[in-house]
Amino acid sequence: MISPELGKxxxxxxxxxxxxxxxxxxxxxxxxxxxxxxVVMLAAGALFGTVVFVLVRIGARRP
Structure with missing residues (x-):
């Protein structure tokens, strides 16, 4: 889904x-x-990081 370089x-x-x-x-x-x-930026950063992490992990599972 997302390349590892872009995810990093x-x-x-x-x-x-x-x-x-x-x-x-x-x-x-x-x-x-x-x-x-x-506080909003802290939450946005945490949410953004979580979404990126999930997208990279999903992309790593695909062959």
């Missing part, structure tokens, strides 16, 4: 989103718009 690049982007937003959560105050956007 996409997974790196997902890790980047998760790490940066996770670090930003330590700096922003809860209840602010920045906090909400950071």
């Amino acid at each position: 690049a996409a997974f790196r982007w997902a890790i980047f989103l998760v790490v940066v937003s996770g670090l930003l959560l330590l700096l922003v105050k809860p209840g602010t718009p920045q906090f909400v956007i950071t």
Whole structure:
């Protein structure tokens, strides 16, 4: 479904989103718009990484 090289690049982007937003959560105050956007980006990065992982695994099973 997705090539391993493309999956690796996409997974790196997902890790980047998760790490940066996770670090930003330590700096922003809860209840602010920045906090909400950071939490949404953390969830988006985690979801994106999960989708990429599943697509690469499905592609690896096919001959």
